[in-house]
Amino acid sequence: MADIVVFGAGAIAEVATAYIERDSAHRIVGYTADAAFCRVDRFCGKPVVPWETLENAFPANQVSLLGPLSFRR
Numbered sequence: 001m002a003d004i005v006v007f008g009a010g011a012i013a014e015v016a017t018a019y020i021e022r023d024s025a026h027r028i029v030g031y032t033a034d035a036a037f038c039r040v041d042r043f044c045g046k047p048v049v050p051w052e053t054l055e056n057a058f059p060a061n062q063v064s065l066l067g068p069l070s071f072r073r
Contacts, residue, residue, distance in 0.1 A: 007067040009043040016068040
């Protein structure tokens with residue numbers, strides 16, 4: 001089981017969260033995005049941390065990072 005930080009705090013991150021929480025033993029512990037795009041402090045009940053300070057909140061040796069991909073148009 002891994003603690004996961006998801007890159008993004010929008011629709012695709014919400015879909016990834018639903019699948020991870022439903023179909024895996026992993027645990028979402030937070031979300032991250034570039035500081036300019038951090039518009040909320042919490043998403044899906046978890047903290048949103050600016051990418052630039054992510055390691056202060058979630059040390060790299062304690063979490064895995066998931067960057068869900070999607071397409072546009």
